[in-house]
Amino acid sequence: EPEVTQTPSHQVTQMGQEVILRCVPISNHLYFYWYRQILGQKVEFLVSFYNNEISEKSEIFDDQFSVERPDGSNFTLKIRSTKLEDSAMYFCASSPERIYEQFFGPGTRLTVL
Amino acid sequence: AQSVTQLGSHVSVSEGALVLLRCNYSSSVPPYLFWYVQYPNQGLQLLLKYTSAATLVKGINGFEAEFKKSETSFHLTKPSAHMSDAAEYFCAVSAAPGGGADGLTFGKGTHLIIQP
Numbered sequence: 215e216p217e218v219t220q221t222p223s224h225q226v227t228q229m230g231q232e233v234i235l236r237c238v239p240i241s242n243h244l245y246f247y248w249y250r251q252i253l254g255q256k257v258e259f260l261v262s263f264y265n266n267e268i269s270e271k272s273e274i275f276d277d278q279f280s281v282e283r284p285d286g287s288n289f290t291l292k293i294r295s296t297k298l299e300d301s302a303m304y305f306c307a308s309s310p311e312r313i314y315e316q317f318f319g320p321g322t323r324l325t326v327l
Numbered sequence: 328a329q330s331v332t333q334l335g336s337h338v339s340v341s342e343g344a345l346v347l348l349r350c351n352y353s354s355s356v357p358p359y360l361f362w363y364v365q366y367p368n369q370g371l372q373l374l375l376k377y378t379s380a381a382t383l384v385k386g387i388n389g390f391e392a393e394f395k396k397s398e399t400s401f402h403l404t405k406p407s408a409h410m411s412d413a414a415e416y417f418c419a420v421s422a423a424p425g426g427g428a429d430g431l432t433f434g435k436g437t438h439l440i441i442q443p
Contacts, residue, residue, distance in 0.1 A: 218370065247430055257371070257417060259430030270430060305370065315361065316431065318371035 216240040217321035219296050226325045227296055235291045235322045237306030242323065246289045247307040247316060248281065250274070257305065298324045328352045329420045333434035341442045348406040348437045352391075352417030354401065358420045360401040361431065362392055363414040374416075377401060388412070413441045 219238045227233050236299040239246050248260040258281075263281055280292045293300055303323050307316040334349040352358055359378050363371040375386025382394040388411075392403045401418060413436050419431040 244360045249430070249433075256420075257431075257433040258434045259432065272430070290388055309373075315376055317373075318363070320368065320370040 218306055218317050220304075220309070220319040220322050223226040223320065224323045224324060226327065229298055230295050231327055233293050233296055233324065235293075235304050235306075235324070237254060237289045237291070237319055238287050239289055239306065240307030240310075240317055241287070242312045243308035243317070244281070245269075245311070245316075246281075246298065247309075248291045249305040249307065249318075250302040251321075252299075254304045260291070261303055293324075296324075298326050301326045329358065329422065329432045331418050331420050331432055331434035333416075333418050333437050335437055336435065337438045339440040339442055342407045342410055343407050344360040346390075346403070346408045346412065346439065347412055348416050348418075348439065350401045350434060351399055352401060352402065352418070352420045354420055354422065354436075356422045357410075358422065360392075360394060361419040361421070362386065362401075362403050363392070363417045363419060363433075365417065365436075371417065374403070403418075408416060408441050410441050410443065415439075 221236045246263040251257045259272050261271040261275045278294045281292050296304050303321045305321045306319040307314045330353045332351045361376045362374040364374050365371050373391050375384045377384050377394045385391045390405045414434050417436045418434040421431050
């Protein structure tokens, strides 16, 4: 069964460094999403992406964040200058169209030291 | 704006007992509601969804949920718990059927513990 994959499973970085989290959505899906979950807190929506542009973004998704679909398969989340409070589990999700549920990847745990 | 409240960060039941995980929502428009489950070291998996059809929704693994507009609730139940049900359960709400481009709003999650 097709699934969303994410790499790496765990990323450790120093504060101020740039990180890129990678996702491979399910191949025929058109909508892509990033969520994050800070330890012990809710899963929070960050951004959605459709037709090669951002559809919606939350207030969390500030100028430090960017998303890209550099080729036909990958969907990336870049954090330009990481802060301690960016430490969280980041989930990628995809959906074939608006009326379907979102399919989630296993997440990338980002630790900022 | 939408929000979700899950009562009880941890719920413990005996194997074979009824599972009841509570979810209350707030939405300014007719909501679409979801329950996701997360097993250790895995992603979120959809259990079931309510998208304005039948108010009683059946999902995978024997789970079901009932949409009650008057109570703004969407509680998740299973008649008989199994050890394999131990996991984290998330209730989520959206204004669009699949979450659309707006993303899902999640509750904090409930950790279900199954006692042998």
